[in-house]
Amino acid sequence: MRPTLSSFAAVAALPTSLSDTIVALSTPPGAGAIALVRLSGPEAIRLTDEVFAGKPLRNQPGHTLHYGTIRDGERIIDEVVVSLYRGPHSYTREDVVEISTHGSDYIVQELLGLLTRRGARLAEAGEFTKRAFLHGAFDLAQAEAVADLIAADSALSHQVALRQMRGGFSQELQNLRGRLVQFAALLELELDFGEEDVEFADRTGLVQLLQEVQALVRRLLRSFELGNVIKHGVTTVIAGRPNAGKSTLLNALLNEERAIVSDIAGTTRDLIEDEVSIEGIRFRFVDTAGLRDTTDVVESIGVERTRKRVQQAALVVYLFDIKTTTPQQLEEEIEGLQAPVGTSVLAVGNKSDVASGPELAAFRNRPGTVLIAASRGDGLDELRQELLALVRVDGLDRTGASTIVTNVRHARSLEQATQHLDAVLTGLSSGAGTELLAADLRHALAALGQITGEISNDDLLTSIFTQFCIGK
Template sequence: MPVNPWSDTIVALSTPPGVGALAVVRLSGPEAVGITQALFSKKNLAAQPGHTLHYGTLRDPSNDALLDEVVVALYRAPRSYTREDVVEISGHGSDFVVQQLLGALLRQGARLAEAGEFTKRAFLNGALDLAQAEAVADLIAADSALSHQVALNQLRGGFSDELRGLRAQLVKFAALLELELDFGEEDVEFADRTGLARLLAEVQGVVLGLLRSFELGNVIKNGITTVIAGRPNAGKSTLLNALLREERAIVSAIPGTTRDFIEDEVSLDGLRFRFVDTAGLRDNPADEVEAIGVQRTRQRIGQAALLLYLFDLTELTPAEVQADIAELTSSLPTLPVLAVGNKMDLSTAAQLAAFEELSEISIKLNFIAASQRLGLDALQESLLAQVRGAGLAGTGTATIVTNVRHARALETAAEYLAAVRQGLDVGRGTELLAADLRHALNSLGEITGEISSDDLLTSIFTQFCIGK
């Protein structure tokens, strides 16, 4: 029987506010059916089974005013989203009608739901664990194929199942260590230290693999900021327009046309890139405004996840390109850089050959003609390869971590697992081993909600929309 700390019934609009074809008002709680019945005139809802639809009209009991013609969906506990009785009323999408309907339901004893309260009840009633509950919000916010896929996998329990498997293996050894403490005076060992060391190495490998996947997961969830930088007239604005397939930035042969950064998003094979076109970099800006633009370019490079350095193949030498990239990344040694040579259609065979030789030695290059849209497919593949290079390959897991809270908990778990392994190596006492293993288990349990606090739950669920 689910444990429910609430005895009241909540109600909220579950579709976006505003005028639309339909609006869905959702109720959950012990009186969800009875409260709806007070307004519903077509049939006795209490006598109807769950997972059924019922057409009828709603009237305000206070004045018998007709509110709307609706379809009422019934979901009986425990076979519902919250594992409580749930009613979903589908009516016409008028703000006025919705407000009248909510007012009538509130007068019958319902109360307005708090942010995320439907999903919070689902978690507390055991329908979802905490990681799955957070995936609900991620699924609602998903704006690319990959972010949708990752959120759906987490919602269906893929991540949670992996964590539960890890915890189950560790719990057995933790129990044996705790048993040893009960027989401390007799100096006996119930936990096989060799087997524990082998298990710890295996579990630690999976945890570290999950942590490595967070770099890709963060990109999938939040997108990757890609700054297009280079000297004036390299074709940065032309490239931005070509990538976006629209005339987003002004293109001119006059150096210094772009004075401030322009940014927009595009999805490439399910990954969301935020391209930033910046002012051309040169040592002697033409005026104060251009100087400010150059300064902002350098600031944006410092905030980038990927630098796309664009240069004119007909103007620069390989040595100049190397010097520019070195200068731009001197304080950002870990910033990934993709060098792109533009105006390949105007370049000589000798110029291309010189850069191809450079590419073989030190810098991977792409050649394009942005104005002619030549080489863009290969450039897009290179962009995707840059992002995915530190992704699933080598993580040792099919799960992708996208949540900062999960990553922090995994980091803590990895630290305590390392402490247990070190303790085994140096012969540390059972009490210290058991304490470190207990902390590792708690950190893993925090992700799925097996270990949680009211403050944590409040922090998570207040980020949800009201009707979810």
């Protein structure tokens, strides 16, 4: 069931009025082939008719296109195409007009000025999507997915955002809440008959239900680690001693000459960063200065920056030269990185193409080690698969059938829900009174309801929608 205005009593006193007609540029600012100016609200069609010379829009059906000119009095500003959408069959569920003009800043500013002088108000950030949410077009989780879809820059982030926008996550949450609401109602009924000491809710059935719901909530919560990776990418530092081949590896992974490669030790003095997508996951690789003791002032600054960057990394690729490194030295060097607890360190042996059989054998069976020849590209496919495994994407359902949590706000609400569900289970095992059970169950339902906006407030909505671009 979609939320409606009556479902959101908590947001009745919004700082903006739904009776206003809003206008904004919905395409990126700057010169381009086309610019699209969007209006939404009760006066959208009338205001456009006042400046549009073409068929009277007030007499036209929705979902139609109309050619004409925009005029300020007798002065023609531009030839345009107007798209007409009548509420509730529009994005915001209000009357919406979209004016496609030539992509000139001057034309756009003239048009916005014309419309605001006639009574339209410049839209706030995300106000079109906020109106769609308030009119019940979709819930809050779906609204947030709109912003994620706009920001998606990989196949997986696009796939996850699209599924959430289409209601996959919301449906799963509604199913969870629906299973809990029935029992919550029975507990509330017991409170109404408290003096008669009756039980309407089967405690055994409630325990089983809570365990099932708790398992589903925790699965969603666990998916946030992967969701965060899909949404924000993985900062991966390439560290190692000078001349290990770090810059060569970066160039090979990016398939371009991004970093300077030289036989002279200490060539890389500063951090070089670039991104590459591996099966839909964004990795931000950071090429760093070689780790060694040095009296060179500039190089020592680079080494210090490397150590600081290791502390901030989600993943460290420690590159070593197979020919000049022993297994014991490798262990000591990795330990000397002092990577934070929880940061994965993948040892990568380079120059396998020129290493001897015994040198290769010394590392071939070491766990968490990949052998490559960066200059020739040998072993890079295996390296990519190891990187994917370290960010736990092996179990990802690439059909989009599984729900993945990508939003920090959603993860926090799920954490609150699981805490309250644990409290209900503890109360049931200890024989707690109905009042305490009902209170904890209400809190769990509220936490789940915050995700979809069934329970919300002004500050929450303002925080979410101000992160949107103007015109969306």
